[in-house]
Amino acid sequence: MRVHGAPRRLRSLPSWLLNQAAAAASRATAAVFDAEGMHRSQFAVLAALDEFGPLSQAALSDRTGLDPSDVVRWVDELAGTGHVERARDPSDRRRNVISLTDSGRERLRDLDEKLERAQQELLAPLTAAQRDELTALLQGLLAIAD
Amino acid sequence: MRVHGAPRRLRSLPSWLLNQAAAAASRATAAVFDAEGMHRSQFAVLAALDEFGPLSQAALSDRTGLDPSDVVRWVDELAGTGHVERARDPSDRRRNVISLTDSGRERLRDLDEKLERAQQELLAPLTAAQRDELTALLQGLLAIAD
DNA sequence: CTCATGTCAGAACGACTGAGATGG
DNA sequence: CCCATCTCAGTCTTTCTGACATGA
Numbered sequence A, B: 001m002r003v004h005g006a007p008r009r010l011r012s013l014p015s016w017l018l019n020q021a022a023a024a025a026s027r028a029t030a031a032v033f034d035a036e037g038m039h040r041s042q043f044a045v046l047a048a049l050d051e052f053g054p055l056s057q058a059a060l061s062d063r064t065g066l067d068p069s070d071v072v073r074w075v076d077e078l079a080g081t082g083h084v085e086r087a088r089d090p091s092d093r094r095r096n097v098i099s100l101t102d103s104g105r106e107r108l109r110d111l112d113e114k115l116e117r118a119q120q121e122l123l124a125p126l127t128a129a130q131r132d133e134l135t136a137l138l139q140g141l142l143a144i145a146d
Numbered sequence C: 001c002t003c004a005t006g007t008c009a010g011a012a013c014g015a016c017t018g019a020g021a022t023g024g
Numbered sequence D: 001c002c003c004a005t006c007t008c009a010g011t012c013t014t015t016c017t018g019a020c021a022t023g024a
Helices: A014-035 A039-054 A057-064 A069-078 A102-122 A128-141 B015-035 B041-053 B057-064 B070-082 B101-121 B128-141
Strands: A084-088 A096-100 B084-088 B096-100
Touching: A014 A039, A014 B015, A014 B101, A039 A057, A039 A069, A039 A084, A039 A096, A057 A069, A057 A096, A057 A102, A057 B015, A057 B101, A096 A102, A102 B015, A128 B015, A128 B128, B015 B041, B015 B101, B041 B057, B041 B070, B041 B084, B041 B096, B041 B128, B057 B096, B070 B084, B070 B128, B096 B101, B096 B128
Parallel strands: none
Antiparallel strands: A084 A096, B084 B096
């Protein structure tokens, strides 16, 4: 993508810059996920399960921001590849309890490393201090505390 | 969207933060474009024409980052609403010369105002200094000089 | 009855691909 | 002949909507 010659109106507009930067970020991480035969959203699901333990699909939707109907599909795939397990919650039989398998945990560690390298690549034009600052500002914008 | 309870792995990952922030930015500006019956990409086209004067569609694609085949459609619509004019370039008859009409220039000023308000809303959690810093960091990330 | 949860099919959208027509 | 430009049709992806079944 050519952005170097963009009009000032665009290149000084935060919403446009965020969209361009997100596109660059997607390109940077796509290679990782493609190589692993895995999808971004699946990584989000694995991350949520690793941090919070077994969760219902509704809780997974809340934690990841994924649409509930999409959680169905990603969990289907992750269950198919053995990275998570789906079980009925005995205490509330509407719910599925999704839990991480050892294989899922391994895959997550794999992805951590490779994603870290992708971040370095994406953020290459920035100094270490600037990277931290950008991260902090984005967290602030999204009202997320780190 | 619920991001407040996202796993640390996600909420400290710049590529994820950029995607979430871009989604928030799209939501903030969608209201403006919808109300004006106009699309983001049309704004980008108008902005490029206003800053650089009449351009071929290929040049518009370069300036805006839009796909050439999408430029066709947006210019179609903008010509239909009278905001731009399409003329054959006499010096190279493969090319269309797209130029902004007075009506297009007016619309652009309209959008400037309303988009500015949308930015304020989007960036509300940040101080003025932080907003400038975020803008500068994103420009740096995209290797854009302001 | 109501609400929450999970499931499914498909709509809507945006970004892109490939092929063809025209002309330099 | 090769390349640039524009156009069109259609794919691919992601996200979301609406309807439904099950169960609290």
